[in-house]
Amino acid sequence: MSVLRLPKHIAYSQGLSNEVTKSLSDSTAQALTLGELLQFSVNDIEATPLQYSPVQGDALLRQEIVNFHQQLNCHSDTLEADNAVTFCGAQEALSAIYQALLKAGDEIVVLTPSYPSLVTMAKSKGVVVREIALSADNQWQVNIEDFTKVVNEKTQLIVLNSPHNPTGSIIDSTLAEQVLQLAQRYQCYLLSDDVSQASNYRGLTLAHGYLDYSKSIVVGVMSKSFGLAGIRIGWAVTPNKALLKILIAIKAVNSICCSKIDEALACIALKNSHAILSRNNEIISDNIKLFSALVLRHKKRLSWYPPQAGILALVEVKNIETMTAWSNALAKKTGILTLPSELFGLQGNYFRLGLGQKSFAQTLVKFERYLLETPPC
Ligand SMILES: Cc1ncc(COP(=O)(O)O)c(C=O)c1O
Numbered sequence: 001m002s003v004l005r006l007p008k009h010i011a012y013s014q015g016l017s018n019e020v021t022k023s024l025s026d027s028t029a030q031a032l033t034l035g036e037l038l039q040f041s042v043n044d045i046e047a048t049p050l051q052y053s054p055v056q057g058d059a060l061l062r063q064e065i066v067n068f069h070q071q072l073n074c075h076s077d078t079l080e081a082d083n084a085v086t087f088c089g090a091q092e093a094l095s096a097i098y099q100a101l102l103k104a105g106d107e108i109v110v111l112t113p114s115y116p117s118l119v120t121m122a123k124s125k126g127v128v129v130r131e132i133a134l135s136a137d138n139q140w141q142v143n144i145e146d147f148t149k150v151v152n153e154k155t156q157l158i159v160l161n162s163p164h165n166p167t168g169s170i171i172d173s174t175l176a177e178q179v180l181q182l183a184q185r186y187q188c189y190l191l192s193d194d195v196s197q198a199s200n201y202r203g204l205t206l207a208h209g210y211l212d213y214s215k216s217i218v219v220g221v222m223s224k225s226f227g228l229a230g231i232r233i234g235w236a237v238t239p240n241k242a243l244l245k246i247l248i249a250i251k252a253v254n255s256i257c258c259s260k261i262d263e264a265l266a267c268i269a270l271k272n273s274h275a276i277l278s279r280n281n282e283i284i285s286d287n288i289k290l291f292s293a294l295v296l297r298h299k300k301r302l303s304w305y306p307p308q309a310g311i312l313a314l315v316e317v318k319n320i321e322t323m324t325a326w327s328n329a330l331a332k333k334t335g336i337l338t339l340p341s342e343l344f345g346l347q348g349n350y351f352r353l354g355l356g357q358k359s360f361a362q363t364l365v366k367f368e369r370y371l372l373e374t375p376p377c
Contacts, residue, residue, distance in 0.1 A: 007116045009343040016328070021335035022363050026354035027165060029199065029227030029280035029311055037228070037265060040272040048264045053257040056248050057086025057235070061263045064270035065235045069218060071273075072197055074173070075209040083211075083237050085247050086263060088255050090195050090221035090234035095121060096250040097217055097236060100243060101189050102127045106156040111142060113346035115165045118193065130155070136316065136348075139305045140167035144178040151182050158183055161193040162206065166344045166352040167314050168307025176208035183213065190216040195234075196310040198225035198273070199356075201281035204309055214240050222266050224311060226273070227280050227356060233258055233266040280356065284311060287355040290364055291315075298371055304353070311356040314341055316349055319376035323349045329374075334366050 006014070013020070038045060056062070062081035070079060087093040094117060102108065104126030110118050112131040122129050130150040134140045151158060158179065162171035171179065183190040192210050197220070200206055210216040217238040223229035236247055251257075269276060288306050295302045300318065307313040320326045323340035326349070330336055341350035357363075 007120065009116060009339050012339060012343055013337060016331045016337060019331040019335060020337045022359065022366075023337040023357075024354060024360075024363055024367060025337055025339040025352045026357055027312055027352075028223050028229050028354070029225055029356035030283050030358045031227045031230065032276065034265075037268060040275070041268050044268055045261070045264050048260055050260060053260045053263050055252050055257050056082075057084065057258060058260075058263040058267065061086060061233075061267045061270070062235075064267055065220065066237060068270050068273060069211075069220065069237050072194075072207060073209065073211070074207040075212040077212055077239060079211060079237065079239070082241075083239060083244070084235050085244060085251065086258050086266075087234045087236065087251060088232045088258050089223065090193070090219050091117060092251070092254065093219045093221075093234045093236045093247075094118065094191075094193065096247050096254070097191055097219070098122060098125070099250050100246045101157055107154045108157040108159060109147065109150050109155055110159045111161060111164060113166055113341055113344035115161060115193070116344060118159050118161065119345060127156075134164070134167055134169065136305070136314075136350075140164070140169040140314070142169065142171065142175070144175060144182070147179055147182055151186055151188070153186060155186055155188040157189040157191060159191045159193065161195075163196050163199060163307060163310025163312075165196070165310070166312050166341065166346075168305070168310050168312050170204060170206060170308045170310075171208075173205040173207050176210065180208070180210055180213055180216075183215065187215065192216070192218045194218050195221045196224040196312075198277050199281060199284060199311050200309045201285045202309060206309060211237065211239050216240075217243065222269060225280065226269050226276055228265070228269055231262050231265045231269065233262050283358055283360075284355045287357075287360040290361055291353065291355065294364060294368060297368075301371055301376060307355065311354055313353045313355065314346070314350040315353045317351065318349070320349055323351060327351060330367075330370060334370050336363060336367055336370075
């Protein structure tokens with residue numbers, strides 16, 4: 001029997017579940033209630049027949065997904081609803097993509113630290129993971145030289161995630177074009193995990209043209225920029241019809257199809273993306289200002305690079321023994337969860353800061369009180 005373990009960040013959170021009442025590490029934007037979402041359109045949901053959904057996903061939803069992707073990006077080939085497949089979250093999409101493309105001995109390239117399963121799903125299959133290690137010395141930035149050092153004939157897949165979990169750095173349109181050319185040169189697959197691409201509150205140029213390349217796949221989801229993690233819908237979009245067929249076959253044996261209700265709710269959210277994303281992006285921007293002010297007041301204790309886009313950033317806590325001991329003590333005293341960066345593959349005294357929640361200001365008051373009560377060692 002293979003020994004499957006919980007992803008480290010989930011195991012850590014569960015270990016503290018008796019202590020924790022609020023989080024400073026959430027990766028999602030602020031959730032709407034079901035009632036708030038249905039204010040956009042209640043008719044669509046009431047008319048939903050409670051039957052199986054198509055394995056590939058509801059056709060109208062897939063059209064909305066493709067439209068959403070095209071609004072954010074700039075490829076020249078027009079995508080159709082048939083280029084998308086829905087999944088029960090981005091995680092199921094990523095898992096299906098890894099299953100479809102990777103076998104023991106293959107090599108992949110991943111930015112680290114990372115959303116844990118981008119690395120662990122590969123390692124558990126015996127895939128060789130070539131890491132591009134982001135560093136605070138470079139403000140977590142990555143450039144094309146970092147990719148050219150590790151991508152070669154053996155590379156089966158390049159995995160991108162921008163805005164990046166957990167650092168908040170981005171791959172802008174220029175770098176995206178360079179990485180795309182590199183993938184084409186070595187004819188490897190290119191996967192872009194775009195789950196928080198729409199959290200672009202600074203109006204940066206994040207558009208990419210990956211889907212002009214037949215070996216590329218983009219993953220999106222309801223949980224991050226939309227903040228709708230309770231709608232368990234993610235998706236993969238690719239121009240590659242042969243790969244789509246395999247992804248649909250994998251989904252058919254894993255979950256058969258997504259919930260019809262979730263698909264109908266996701267459709268409403270995508271049709272009203274502008275209103276939902278504007279509200280969420282305003283919350284993130286306000287929270288960045290609050291945290292920047294807090295860091296200024298506690299320069300000797302904390303430092304950070306505010307995220308360029310997305311919902312997450314890393315915060316360094318200075319003059320402490322270990323991040324885990326510090327996070328545990330904070331949780332015990334205040335009920336606040338902070339996820340140490342080692343859970344995402346980065347050693348050092350950093351924690352992942354989530355900036356998406358409306359309750360952030362309130363949580364920060366408690367967090368600051370704790371800082372004032374516990375002088376550094
Ligand atoms: C970068 C990234 N990709 C994928 C996922 C999975 O998203 P979901 O949990 O909605 O399936 C996450 C969740 O934290 C994530 O941060």
